[in-house]
Amino acid sequence: MIRYSLQCADGHGFEEWFDSMAEYDRRAAAGDLACPDCGSHEVAKAISAPNVARGAAAPAPACPATGGPGCGRCAFDA
Ligand SMILES: [Zn+2]
Numbered sequence: 001m002i003r004y005s006l007q008c009a010d011g012h013g014f015e016e017w018f019d020s021m022a023e024y025d026r027r028a029a030a031g032d033l034a035c036p037d038c039g040s041h042e043v044a045k046a047i048s049a050p051n052v053a054r055g056a057a058a059p060a061p062a063c064p065a066t067g068g069p070g071c072g073r074c075a076f077d078a
Pocket residue numbers: 008009010011012035036037038039040
């Protein structure tokens with residue numbers, strides 16, 4: 001059994017169990033999957049959280065006075 005996190009077109013997340021990846025594909029193609037919140041059949045596998053978290057780099061530290069390099073009186077001096 002495989003558990004997939006699914007999400008409808010309105011953004012409702014839910015989970016569903018499948019015997020296999022092929023069963024997910026078959027049921028998705030048949031329109032057999034529906035959102036329990038709104039009944040939408042536009043359901044897709046949700047992007048897993050670790051993938052969402054990546055890509056947004058932490059902002060570089062900057063001096064609050066100059067918005068960039070150190071102003072001469074702060075910890076961001078080169
Ligand atoms: Zn929904």
